Amino acid sequence: MWHRPGGVSPGLTACFKRFAEEAAAGRDPYSLIDPVLESGVRRRPIEAGYGSKSIFQVPWHATLNLSALPAGASHASWRFNTAEWLVPNGYSQEKGEARLVFVHGGNAADSASGPYYAGFTMRLANWTRLPVLAFDYTTEPVSPWPNNLRSVLSYLEYGWTHGPEGAADASKLILVADSEGTLVLMQTLIAMHDDTLSRLLGYRSVLPPPHQLVGGVVLSSAVVDVHCRTRSFDWNCYNFSNPLSYTPQGTGDPDTGNCTGLGTRAAKVDDCLGSYLTYFFGFEGALRGAPHGGQRGAATAEVRRRADFFNQSLLSPIDYPMAGFPPLLVISGTRDYFYSDGPSLAQRACDAGVDAEVFNVHGAFHDFIEYSEGCGSGVPADEALAAYSRIATFTTRVLRRR
Numbered sequence: 001m002w003h004r005p006g007g008v009s010p011g012l013t014a015c016f017k018r019f020a021e022e023a024a025a026g027r028d029p030y031s032l033i034d035p036v037l038e039s040g041v042r043r044r045p046i047e048a049g050y051g052s053k054s055i056f057q058v059p060w061h062a063t064l065n066l067s068a069l070p071a072g073a074s075h076a077s078w079r080f081n082t083a084e085w086l087v088p089n090g091y092s093q094e095k096g097e098a099r100l101v102f103v104h105g106g107n108a109a110d111s112a113s114g115p116y117y118a119g120f121t122m123r124l125a126n127w128t129r130l131p132v133l134a135f136d137y138t139t140e141p142v143s144p145w146p147n148n149l150r151s152v153l154s155y156l157e158y159g160w161t162h163g164p165e166g167a168a169d170a171s172k173l174i175l176v177a178d179s180e181g182t183l184v185l186m187q188t189l190i191a192m193h194d195d196t197l198s199r200l201l202g203y204r205s206v207l208p209p210p211h212q213l214v215g216g217v218v219l220s221s222a223v224v225d226v227h228c229r230t231r232s233f234d235w236n237c238y239n240f241s242n243p244l245s246y247t248p249q250g251t252g253d254p255d256t257g258n259c260t261g262l263g264t265r266a267a268k269v270d271d272c273l274g275s276y277l278t279y280f281f282g283f284e285g286a287l288r289g290a291p292h293g294g295q296r297g298a299a300t301a302e303v304r305r306r307a308d309f310f311n312q313s314l315l316s317p318i319d320y321p322m323a324g325f326p327p328l329l330v331i332s333g334t335r336d337y338f339y340s341d342g343p344s345l346a347q348r349a350c351d352a353g354v355d356a357e358v359f360n361v362h363g364a365f366h367d368f369i370e371y372s373e374g375c376g377s378g379v380p381a382d383e384a385l386a387a388y389s390r391i392a393t394f395t396t397r398v399l400r401r402r
Contacts (some may be wrong), residue, residue: 001334001360001361001362002359002360002361002362002383002386003362004362004363004382004383004386007248007363008248008362008363008383009374009379009380009381009382009383010374010377010379011371011372011373011374011375011377011379011380011381011382011383011384012248012363012364012368012371012374012381012382012383012384013247013248014374014375014377014379015032015254015365015368015371015374015375015377015381016246016247016248016250016254017246017247018032018375018376018377019032019246019254019255019375020245020246020254023240023254029254029255030115030116031115032371032375032376033115033116033119033120033367033370033371034119034120034123034370034371034372034373035115035119035373036118036119036122037119037122037123037126039089040088040089040122040126041086041087041088041089041122041125041126042086042087042089043084043085043086043087043113043118043122044084044085044086044087044164045082045083045084045113046082046083046084046085046135080108080136080137080138080139080143080151081136081138082111082113082135082136083112083113083133083134083135083136083155083158084112084113084133084134084135085131085132085133085134085163085164086121086122086124086125086131086132086134087125087131087132087164088125088126088129088130088131091129091131091164092165093131093163093164093165093166093168094168095168095169096169096170096171097130097131097163097168097170097171098130098170098171098172098173098174098215098395098399099130099131099132099133099159099163099170099172099173099174100124100125100128100130100131100132100133100173100174100175100176100395101132101133101155101156101159101173101174101175101176102117102120102121102124102132102133102134102135102176102177102178102181103137103152103175103176103177103178103181103182103184103185103188104117104134104136104137104177104178104181105177105178105179105180105181105182105221105223105367106179106180106181107139107140107141107180107278107279108136108138108139108140108141108142108143110136111136112134112135112136113134113136116370117134117178117370118134119370120178120369120370121134123372123388124176124388124391127388127389127391127392128174128391128392128395129392130174130395131163131164133155133158133159135155137151137152137155137184138150138151139151139184140278140279140280140282141278141282141283141285141286142282142283143282144278144279144280144281144282144285145187145279145280146187146191146197146200146201148184149184149187149188149191149201150201150202150203152184152185152188153188153191153192153201153203153206153207156173156175156188156207156213157203157206157207159173160173160207160208160213172213172214172215172216172399173213173214173215174214174215174216174217174218174395174398174399175189175214175216175217175218176217176218176220176391177217177218177219177220178220178221178367178369178370179220179221179222179223179338179366179367180223180279182219182220182221182222182223182224183222183223183224183226183279183317185217185219186219186224186317186320186345187314187315187317189210189214189217189317189325189326190314190317190320191203191314192207192210192213192214193210193324193325194314197314210324210325210326211324211326214326215326215327215395215398215399215401216326216327216328216329216394216395216398216399217325217326217327217328217329218328218329218331218391218394218395219328219329219330219331219342219345220331220367220369220387221331221332221333221336221338221342221366221367221368221369222330222332222338222341222342222345223338223341224316224317224318224341224345225316225318225341225344226276226279226310226315226316227310227316227319228268228269228272228273228276230272230337230338230339230340230341231340232336232337232338232339232340232341233259233265233268233269233272233337233340234265235251235252236251236252236253236257236335236336236337236339237252237253237257237258237259237262237268237337238252238253238254238257238258238259238337239251239252240258240260248363251335252335252337253333253335253336253337253365253366254365255336255337255365255366255367255368256336256337256338256365256366256367257335257336257337257365257366262296266296266297266300267296269300270291270296270297270298270299270300271296271299273289273299273300273302273303274286274289274290274298274299276303277289277299277302277303280309280315285302288302289302289303317345317348318341318344318345318348319348320348321352322348322349322352322354323352323353323354324354325349325352325354326354326355326398327354327355327356327357327394327397327398327401328346328349328354328355328356328357329356329357329359329390329391329394330342330343330345330346330356330357330358330359331359331361331369331387331390331391332358332359332360332361333360333361333363333364333365333366333368333383334360334361334362334363334364335363335364335365335366336364336365336366336368337366338366342358342360343358343360346358355398357390357394359386359387359390361383361386361387363383364383364384368381368383368384368387369384369387369388370384371384372384372385372388
């Protein structure tokens with residue numbers, strides 16, 4: 001467990017206050033995420049298609065009427081098949097270099113190059129001094145699992161055979177994922193280790209074996225238990241009515257821990273299972289898992305009905321035997337609503353003999369690494385800077401092993 005000397009940093013303390021202000025004003029707190037860097041890293045968009053292949057299809061975008069879904073909004077917009085390189089200053093492509101590939105969180109409405117993740121990917125390039133491939137992969141709700149795995153594998157193929165300056169094979173890929181992207185990435189690794197699934201997805205003969213391809217894996221704010229057994233649901237709900245919640249002395253996750261209307265453990269699990277029904281089955285899953293007449297329980301019943309599907313260990317990384325997996329760094333904040341998933345996955349990896357490093361940060365919330373500038377306060381959040389430093393050290397260590 002990492003404790004900042006003297007307690008929670010002034011930067012993270014400022015974030016709690018800013019989250020409270022944004023919530024009270026009805027504004028999106030994600031606007032507090034780190035902005036893009038003004039220097040140190042260059043952005044290079046990737047054109048659709050490369051060489052004689054075209055894995056980056058024409059960029060895809062859709063806006064749909066969601067009046068039938070219980071999401072609260074009448075319309076939503078999704079996009080995918082866009083990508084870019086983040087290149088640190090002084091970089092010059094070399095044959096056999098290492099590269100970093102980033103898998104974003106959320107669904108197809110999120111963008112690795114958009115305002116929620118561009119600051120993160122640029123800082124990854126700046127701290128590791130590696131070129132970072134960031135992309136918007138095909139995913140739910142428009143194109144649910146396993147299309148997301150197939151899409152990520154396509155980008156891994158590109159990152160292995162092409163760098164920012166053109167075609168050239170890498171020596172190793174460092175894979176980094178955030179939030180729901182950690183589930184996507186871990187399922188992708190499972191697919192790479194499972195011959196049957198890899199062949200079904202069409203990549204057994206395209207990519208080298210995973211031990212040759214992947215040098216290390218970094219999971220930030222992991223969300224990896226599709227059965228929603230996450231124990232931290234019980235103590236990391238954010239209490240918007242309690243003034244102490246807006247301070248480091250309070251409890252709960254101001255980023256993802258809004259449990260309004262989820263007063264019981266069963267309701268929290270049902271809400272969580274509903275998100276996985278959407279992840280695996282798209283719009284059909286969203287409709288089948290939606291509360292009926294405002295009452296929870298439909299998602300739990302639907303997952304129980306599909307038990308033969310959900311009980312497959314290859315779907316839930318926290319249940320999969322991970323022997324032979326690459327070195328792993330799991331970064332978690334103790335106030336994260338999904339906190340328990342990270343240490344549980346790391347323990348599972350350790351039990352399987354995987355080189356697993358755990359960085360649990362006291363007092364930090366979900367995605368705290370993305371708020372390194374103290375939510376616009378101008379005061380750095382030491383917790384986030386320590387996480388970036390740990391990623392850089394881990395990357396250097398695992399690449400030396402080759």
